Amino acid sequence: MNSRERVLGRVRRALADVTPQDRPYEEAVPRDYLREHGELTVRQTVELLAENLADYRAIVHRADGEELPLLVTRLLAERGAREVLVPPGLPPEWLPAAGPVRIHDRAADTPQRLDRVDSVVTGCAVAIAETGTIVLDGSPDQGRRRISLVPDHHICVVRVPEQVVSSVPQALERLDPTRPLTWISGPSATSDIELDRVEGVHGPRTLEVILLGRPLSA
Amino acid sequence: MTGTYLGMPAFPKAAADAVHNPTLRGNLRHATHTIRAKRAKAVGELSDWAELREAGRRIKDHTLRHLDRYLLQLEESVTAAGGTVHWAADADEANRIVARLVKETGESEVVKVKSMATQEIGLNEALEAEGIRAYETDLAELIVQLCKDRPSHILVPAIHRNRGEIRDIFRAEMGEWGRPTPEDLTDAPAELAEAARLHLREKFLRAKVGISGANFMVAETGTLVVVESEGNGRMCLTLPETLISVVGIEKVVPAWRDLEVFLQTLPRSSTAERMNPYTSMWTGTTDEDGPRTFHLVLLDNGRTDTLADRVGRQALRCIRCSACLNVCPVYERAGGHAYGSVYPGPIGAILSPQLRGTASEIDASLPYASSLCGACYEVCPVAIDIPEVLVHLRERVVEGGPAVREGNRVVLRPAKGHAAERAAMRAARWAFSHPGALRAGQRLASRTRRLHPRTLPGPGRAWSGTRDLPAVPPEPFRDWWQRTRGGKDGAR
Ligand code: SF4
Numbered sequence: 001m002n003s004r005e006r007v008l009g010r011v012r013r014a015l016a017d018v019t020p021q022d023r024p025y026e027e028a029v030p031r032d033y034l035r036e037h038g039e040l041t042v043r044q045t046v047e048l049l050a051e052n053l054a055d056y057r058a059i060v061h062r063a064d065g066e067e068l069p070l071l072v073t074r075l076l077a078e079r080g081a082r083e084v085l086v087p088p089g090l091p092p093e094w095l096p097a098a099g100p101v102r103i104h105d106r107a108a109d110t111p112q113r114l115d116r117v118d119s120v121v122t123g124c125a126v127a128i129a130e131t132g133t134i135v136l137d138g139s140p141d142q143g144r145r146r147i148s149l150v151p152d153h154h155i156c157v158v159r160v161p162e163q164v165v166s167s168v169p170q171a172l173e174r175l176d177p178t179r180p181l182t183w184i185s186g187p188s189a190t191s192d193i194e195l196d197r198v199e200g201v202h203g204p205r206t207l208e209v210i211l212l213g214r215p216l217s218a
Numbered sequence: 219m220t221g222t223y224l225g226m227p228a229f230p231k232a233a234a235d236a237v238h239n240p241t242l243r244g245n246l247r248h249a250t251h252t253i254r255a256k257r258a259k260a261v262g263e264l265s266d267w268a269e270l271r272e273a274g275r276r277i278k279d280h281t282l283r284h285l286d287r288y289l290l291q292l293e294e295s296v297t298a299a300g301g302t303v304h305w306a307a308d309a310d311e312a313n314r315i316v317a318r319l320v321k322e323t324g325e326s327e328v329v330k331v332k333s334m335a336t337q338e339i340g341l342n343e344a345l346e347a348e349g350i351r352a353y354e355t356d357l358a359e360l361i362v363q364l365c366k367d368r369p370s371h372i373l374v375p376a377i378h379r380n381r382g383e384i385r386d387i388f389r390a391e392m393g394e395w396g397r398p399t400p401e402d403l404t405d406a407p408a409e410l411a412e413a414a415r416l417h418l419r420e421k422f423l424r425a426k427v428g429i430s431g432a433n434f435m436v437a438e439t440g441t442l443v444v445v446e447s448e449g450n451g452r453m454c455l456t457l458p459e460t461l462i463s464v465v466g467i468e469k470v471v472p473a474w475r476d477l478e479v480f481l482q483t484l485p486r487s488s489t490a491e492r493m494n495p496y497t498s499m500w501t502g503t504t505d506e507d508g509p510r511t512f513h514l515v516l517l518d519n520g521r522t523d524t525l526a527d528r529v530g531r532q533a534l535r536c537i538r539c540s541a542c543l544n545v546c547p548v549y550e551r552a553g554g555h556a557y558g559s560v561y562p563g564p565i566g567a568i569l570s571p572q573l574r575g576t577a578s579e580i581d582a583s584l585p586y587a588s589s590l591c592g593a594c595y596e597v598c599p600v601a602i603d604i605p606e607v608l609v610h611l612r613e614r615v616v617e618g619g620p621a622v623r624e625g626n627r628v629v630l631r632p633a634k635g636h637a638a639e640r641a642a643m644r645a646a647r648w649a650f651s652h653p654g655a656l657r658a659g660q661r662l663a664s665r666t667r668r669l670h671p672r673t674l675p676g677p678g679r680a681w682s683g684t685r686d687l688p689a690v691p692p693e694p695f696r697d698w699w700q701r702t703r704g705g706k707d708g709a710r
Contacts, residue, residue, distance in 0.1 A: 004305040007467065010522035010625040011286045017528060018283045025472055028280040033269035033479070052492060107506040111423040111457050131485075131493035144507040145456040145498075149449060168493075169478040177439040177474050178299070180456075180504050183497035188449040191489070192358035192374055193381050193407040195249055201357060201411050202418065203449025203496060 036166035037130055045129045046160045050211060052132025056186030057199060058207040064214050069096040072121060072155060075208055076100050079153050081118035087147060089140020090121060094157060105147050114146060119153040120204075125181075127158045127209075128171045132186065134158060134209065135171060137179040145182055154204040156184075160213040228583040233552035242378050242553050249377045250544040256490035257541060257597070263492070264482065273479045275601040278535035281471055282525060288437040288470045289516065295440030299502020301512040306464075308519050308624070313344035315515055316429065316462055320350050323460050325426045329418075331444065331454040332356035333431025334538060335464050335517055337369065337560040338573075341429070352429065353395070353421050355450035357414050364391040370554030370562065372540035373488055378553060381405040392417050418450065428454035428509065432465045433537065434480060435514075438473045441501045442514070445484060445494050455498050461509035466517050468525075468534040480537060483599040488539035520573030526622035529610040533568045535600040542594035542604060548587055557584065564594035568607040575623055576615050582633035585611035 001009075022028075040048060050060045063071045073096040076084055084100045095102070103117055123141035124134045134156050136142045148154050158164065165171050175181060188203030199205055227235075236242055261267050281288050293303045306312035320328055328345070330336065330352050342352045342363075354363040358376040362369050365387045369375030376384070385405040392399050397417045403409060430451065434443040442463060444451045455461060471477070485494045503512050525531050543549045543563030554562035558580040559570040567588055571581040585608050588594075594604040614621065618632040 002305075003307045003311060006307050006625070007305050007516070007518045007522065008286050008289065010307075010518065011289070011467075011525065013625070014522050014526035014531075014622065015283060015285065022283055023280075025280055029276045029476075030269070030273055033266040033273055037264060037266070056491070056495070115419070115423060128493075133493045138504065138507055145452065146507075149452050149456065168481050169475075172474065172478050172481075177436065177441045177499070178501050180501070180507055181497075181499040182452065183493065183499075185491070185493040185495050187495065188447070189495050190357045190411055190448045192356075192361070192376060193384055193410055194245070195252055195374065195377075196407040198408050198411040201415055201448035201450070202355075202422070202453055 034167075035169050040129075040166065042161045045166050046164055046211065048166075049127055049129035049132065049158075049160075049164055052129065053134075053186070053209050054132075056132050057189075058132070058186050058209050061208060061210045062215075063210055063212055065093070065212070068094055068157070068210065068212060071210060072096065073099050075155055076119055079119055079206070081153065083117045083119075085114070085117045085120040085143075085147050085151055087122055087141055087143025090123065090143075091141065094121065105143050107144075111146065111150060114150040117151045119155065120147050120151045121155045121157070122148055123157050123159075124163060126171050126174050127164050128166070128168060129164055130167050133171075134184050135175065136182045136184070137175060138181075139179075145180055148182065148184070149203055152200070152204050153206045153208070154184075154187075155208045155210065157210045157212050160211045162213075227558075228579040229552070229556055229558065229587045230583060232556035232558065232580075233548075233587070236553040236556050237551050239553070241380065243551060245377055245380065246550055246553055249371070249374060250546075250550050253373075253490055254544045257487060257544070260486040260490045260492060264486070267483075270479055270483050271599055271601055274483055274537075274599055275535065277471055277476050277479060278537075278600055279532070282468065282531060282534055285467065285470070285525065288472055289467060291437040291472075292435055292440065292470050293516075295436075295438065296502060296512075296514050297440075299440045301440070301502040301514055304513060304515045306515055306517050306519070309339035310344075312339050312464055312515055312517050312519065313341055316341060316464060317345055317348040317350065319460070319462055319513055320345065320427055321348070323427050325350075327351050327353065327421075327425065328427040328429050328462075329353050329355050329421055329425040329454050329458065330359075331428070331430045331446065331451040332359045332375075333429070333464065334372065334560055335431045335466050336429065339464070339517070339519060341464065353418070355418050355422070355454060356446075357411060357448060357450075360414055360418070361387060364388065364395065368555060369560065371543060372538055372562070372565075373543075378555075381407060381410065384410055388413055396420055418453075422450075422453040422457055425454075425458045427460045427462065428458035430454055430461065430463045432463050432469055433484065434477060435465060435470045436472075436474050436477065437470050439501055441474065441499050443477065444498045445481075446497075447489065447495045449496055452496055452498055455500065456508045458509055460511040460513070462513045462515065464515045464517055466519075467521050468536075484537055484539055487537075487541040487597070487599040520575075522625060523575075523622045524569075524572040527572065527610075530568065530572050530607050532602050533565070533572060533607060535602055536565050536569065537600060538565075539599055541597040541599065545593040545597050546588070547591065547593075548589055552587070557587065559584075564588060564604045564608075565602070568602075568604055568611060571611055571615075575621075576611070576630065576633055582615050585609075585615055 081100045085103045125137035127134045187207040190201045304315050345352050361376040370378045382405045388399045399413045432442040433445045485491050549563040557566040561569045567584045571584045576582045590605045615633045618630045
């Protein structure tokens with residue numbers, strides 16, 4: 001008998017008390033928890049996102065389409081970035097015409113090569129207001145998982161309000177499980193030494209989130 | 219299950235030592251109280267916490283009740299997504315599988331993201347014996363590994379170490395394992411974290427094989443989920459060419475949608491955050507993004523034996539948030555090492571004796587490592603009734619009875635060394651049902667209290683050897699009551 005059969009056999013014997021009439025999944029799990037917490041307007045939801053991102057030490061900026069390349073230029077300059085990594089499908093108008101050297105992520109690049117890049121600019125798949133989380137799903141404007149991991153400075157552009165949801169349940173509904181997903185809430189952090197919080201252990205030390213869109217009324 | 223911690227003293231002895239270690243007690247007190255207060259606030263933000271907790275409990279219970287079906291579904295979806303599934307009945311088998319998979323890559327080094335399952339099976343030691351070096355990459359695990367220590371907390375495994383000690387460990391050991399620390403390293407946490415960053419980055423960038431556990435596996439989609447803070451998880455899950463995940467069979471959930479419950483309850487219960495900094499989800503392999511080869515090792519190692527116990531099986535609902543440790547008055551004083559297992563605190567007290575059986579002295583003593591105050595049950599995000607399981611296991615230790623070990627039905631004999639407890643319990647029962655004798659006994663005890671020994675003579679010695687006998691009050695309660703309140707109230 002191989003181990004697969006052995007383990008499955010043990011499971012079945014262990015569950016001899018469970019009858020075939022046991023309640024099916026749909027009935028067994030009550031879903032009376034909330035789909036979102038509180039009734040917020042679209043504008044309030046975006047505000048909550050900004051607040052919770054900042055609370056977890058991400059730096060939040062706002063810009064409309066025209067201001068965006070200037071803002072990105074300034075943020076890169078502030079970090080002294082000489083090279084900026086861009087995923088293949090990043091909208092070209094997000095970046096300034098001049099400025100740091102653009103490195104296009106290619107599969108052939110070694111991790112060591114990525115490690116020499118200062119900053120990365122990506123889009124995102126969805127952002128969650130209640131938790132202050134951005135989710136990347138590897139779409140062309142976000143690139144491979146490693147590019148938002150190895151460089152020390154990550155600028156992430158969130159289109160508001162389209163890409164913002166209130167809650168975790170709403171985010172999961174929008175995401176495709178077959179894609180590799182990275183949920184990011186604030187920069188990398190540890191509290192392993194006497195519970196003192198230190199930012200930037202292995203992931204980027206600095207996370208800047210740009211909320212892209214026109215100011216919302218009401 | 220491998221005897222990873224051979225020679226471990228039973229809980230009462232280990233706890234007695236820990237109680238006299240002021241550094242440990244101070245650190246633990248600070249840590250547990252800090253996390254506890256933060257957690258209450260994070261949980262308070264969700265008005266539907268009770269509903270989420272109930273849903274979490276039901277999802278896990280339902281999955282456990284149909285575990286065979288969900289494991290098969292998981293196997294199918296992981297395979298369809300490009301992964302390979304292996305089954306391991308026990309620790310040795312899991313270790314053999316992982317060692318073989320690493321050797322097939324031709325590598326002799328692996329990077330690891332913190333995983334309780336691999337600690338449980340002693341994977342690092344098993345790989346070492348095969349000439350493979352496993353580097354722990356979580357900061358706390360790195361500290362523990364460098365000084366050949368053991369983790370003492372689920373979430374903050376090196377909480378028993380101070381910053382000064384950590385600096386000394388880094389200075390002395392990092393050079394042995396790779397990049398040494400800078401000469402002028404101080405004990406500031408930011409500097410220590412930076413030293414770890416540089417030391418480990420070298421390993422991440424060249425690693426060809428990564429090893430992980432997982433917090434959840436989704437049967438419907440074949441998705442695995444790892445929840446972490448530092449980014450070392452992301453490094454191990456995406457940079458290597460081969461990824462091997464060793465996961466207990468109880469970590470499966472039926473549907474994608476179920477994550478909406480646990481991704482709300484887990485971070486708030488464990489690190490007291492709205493969301494932990496990083497969560498990675500992957501489904502098999504993806505072209506040119508992340509590992510090209512993915513292996514999932516499904517681990518039993520006592521889990522099916524636990525499943526066979528109708529009272530005890532609820533321990534398998536555990537999502538390892540560590541909330542129960544932080545509220546436990548016994549853990550706070552005894553420390554994580556006293557539990558003699560990778561699973562410390564209240565959950566360890568019910569999980570270890572079920573996974574390993576109660577044959578050893580430490581495992582037989584674990585169900586007693588609790589005051590049954592019930593705080594652990596209150597905070598548990600999947601509502602495991604830890605006190606109920608503790609009492610159930612105590613009964614099994616003391617009385618013996620039917621159980622399942624390694625898939626076989628057995629009848630356990632009462633554990634050795636607990637004869638005194640049995641005698642004491644019987645004596646107590648007799649005394650309580652004979653009030654006259656109790657009264658007389660108490661009076662006698664009071665009058666002779668100065669003559670009382672610190673330990674019990676005869677068969678009671680084993681029992682009192684690890685416990686301080688309660689001091690007998692100068693006057694029996696009944697006498698005191700009569701003398702003070704009794705007369706006034708006219709109560710007898
Ligand atoms: S038993 Fe409950 S509270 Fe304790 S670690 Fe497991 S899930 Fe958390």
